[in-house]
Amino acid sequence: MRETTPAQSPPDDRSVHGSDEEADVIVVGAGPAGSSAAFHLAKAGIDVLLLEKAHFPREKVCGDGLTPRAVHQLIRMGIDIKAPGWTPSRGMRWVAGEHQVHIDWPALGRYPDFGLSRSRHDFDDILARHAVAAGARLRNGVKVTQPVTDRAGRITGVTATAGAKEPMVFHAPIVIAADGASARLALAMGLQRDRSRQIATAARRYYRSPERSQEEYLELWADLRFPGSDHYLPGYGWIFPMGDGRVNVGLGALPHRRHGIADLRTTLDQWLARTPHAWGLHEENAEGPVRSAALPLGFNRHPLYTRGLLLVGDSGGMISPWNGEGIGQAMEAGEVAAESAALALALPRGPRRERVLHSYPVEMNRRWGRYYRLGNAAADIVFSRSGFQPILNRYVMGSPFLLNALARMLTNLTDKPSHDVVDHVLNTVVRLVPAPHVRRR
Ligand SMILES: Cc1cc2nc3c(=O)[nH]c(=O)nc-3n(C[C@H](O)[C@H](O)[C@H](O)COP(=O)(O)OP(=O)(O)OC[C@H]3O[C@@H](n4cnc5c(N)ncnc54)[C@H](O)[C@@H]3O)c2cc1C
Structure with missing residues (x-):
């Protein structure tokens, strides 16, 4: 990672009306990362302002699938996952060639033994409302444009626009x-992504499919191929039941080492x-167009804390x-960031507060550093x-x-x-991976 000074000089507070x-x-963005950070901060009694450029409910391109790890985060936030609209899953069904297997979610001490699906149209709205109910101040339709920094380059706020209104400063x-x-925001503070890390892309579309919509398993296809060739796609396809007569169908892929980026739309049609x-996975049952977006993977942006700014979720490349x-990861990081910020605010400004804020990347590295390092290697070498x-x-x-x-x-x-x-084997394998170095600045 290379850290540079901000490309444009940030605006001076006093010049903005x-x-x-x-x-x-201030939390910028009310996706799963931002709303969970705002919720946990508000719960800790912190005055938190959540700025979101969109108005809820709004669409977000996603597979809408939640593993038990993500469900665990919802439970920690006290979200009512027994309410109508949540579709439980028992596990995964993997399809590869002629074979298919069902793998139930494991019965663990720390995580629930079920997953969920819920469209992001509702999901993000529920989380944002939950943060507001806990005391966060949500401003919808507010697009953050720039960081405001002091002479030392430390962030002290943000500028934003809201429709035709005057620019605002927070x-x-x-x-x-x-x-x-x-x-x-990270880019404007000079935090570039690590270009040695690959970025995956994923595309999804909803289909009306009463036959598949009530399935108990999240279905994953491992044997997709590049259009018109024998090469396996470096990714997988999914069919996730939404429980409302629809399924979320999509595929995600890394760029292929030799054949580059696959045309996801054609691959989807072919599959x-x-x-x-x-x-019923054909054109007349489709709802809306195929939509795609990037997946920043494996901690592809560092450091996760610098000069008053903490990165959570996709902005920190946490998929x-x-x-x-990435949903559960965004929520978990939001909670850790909130805890660090709340602890820091209990201390006076200065080196001791800074030390607490620097503990955020250290904690994220402790949780996922080795596991992601191994995953990045698996992505490079195998996937x-x-x-x-x-x-x-x-x-x-x-x-x-x-x-x-x-x-x-x-x-x-x-x-x-x-x-x-199984725990013993997997935990040992991950522990044997050297921990990545946490860069600090
Ligand atoms: C096709 C696809 C399928 C996926 N499927 C799954 C899946 O099934 N399960 C899973 O766990 N993950 C999945 N992911 C990954 C997952 O969607 C992301 O990891 C997750 O949304 C990250 O949450 P976030 O809060 O960090 O970012 P986002 O969800 O992107 O939220 C960012 C928020 O910030 C707001 N914002 C952006 N810029 C500004 C600004 N300047 N001012 C104010 N607000 C701003 C946006 O409007 C948005 O609300 C998928 C991703 C894709 C692309």
Whole structure:
């Protein structure tokens, strides 16, 4: 990672007109990362301002699938996941060639044994409302344009626009960037992404499919190929039941080591043509267009804290390189960032407060540093050449133990300390990976 000084000089507070507002912490972006950070801050009694450019409910391109790790975060926030609209899943069904296997979510001490799906149209709205109910001040339709910094380059607030209104300035000693994959705030503070890391892309579309909509398993296809060729796609396809007569169908892929980026739209068409007609995954049942977006993986932006700014979720490149999952990760990082910011605010401005804020990347590295490092290596060496097909071979598909271990490795679901032999093996493998160095500035 290279850190530079901001490309444009930030505006001086006093030169910006309009109504100024203050808070203890500003959170930019009310996706899962921002709303959970704002919720946990508000719960800790912190005055938090959550700035979101969109108006809820709004669409977000996503697969809408939540593993038990993400469900765990929802439970920690006290979200009512028994309410109508949440569709539970028992596990994953992997399809590879002629074979398919069902893998139930593991029964662990720390995580629930079920997953969920819910469209992001509702999900993000629910989370943002929950943050507001806890005391966060949400401003919708407010687009953050620039950081405001002091002479030392430390962030002291942000400028924003809201429709035709005068530009606004918001001030806070701590700012959390949760503005998603575009990471505009991080970039404006000079935090470039690590270009040695690959960025995956994913595309999805909704289909009306009463036949598949009530499925108990999240379905994943490992044997997709580049259009018109024999090369396996370095990714997988999914069919996630939405419980409302629809399914979320999509695919995500890394750039192939030799063949580059696949045309996702054509790959999707080619794949869906293989699915049984009764599933209804054809044009006349489609709702809306195919939409795609980037997946920043494996901690691809560093440092996660600098000069008053903490990066959470996609803005910090936190999507798992193992499976492309990022909602639970965004929520977990939001909670950790909130805890660091709340602890820091209990101390006077100065070196002791700074030390607490620097503990955020250290904690994130402790949680996922080794696991992501191994995942980045697996993505480079295996997934980006031949996707999941080589590891979902006949031996693995025929062994409940190996399947269970693989599923838990892909979704980062183990108990710590280890409870069973799979935990023991996976935790040991991850522990053997050298911890990445936490860069500090
Ligand atoms: C096709 C696809 C499928 C996926 N499927 C899954 C899945 O099934 N399960 C899973 O766990 N993950 C999935 N992911 C990843 C997941 O969507 C992201 O990791 C997750 O949304 C990250 O949350 P976030 O809060 O960091 O960012 P976002 O969800 O992107 O939220 C960022 C928020 O910031 C707001 N914002 C942006 N700029 C500004 C600004 N300047 N001012 C104010 N507000 C701003 C945006 O409007 C948005 O509300 C998928 C991703 C894609 C692209």
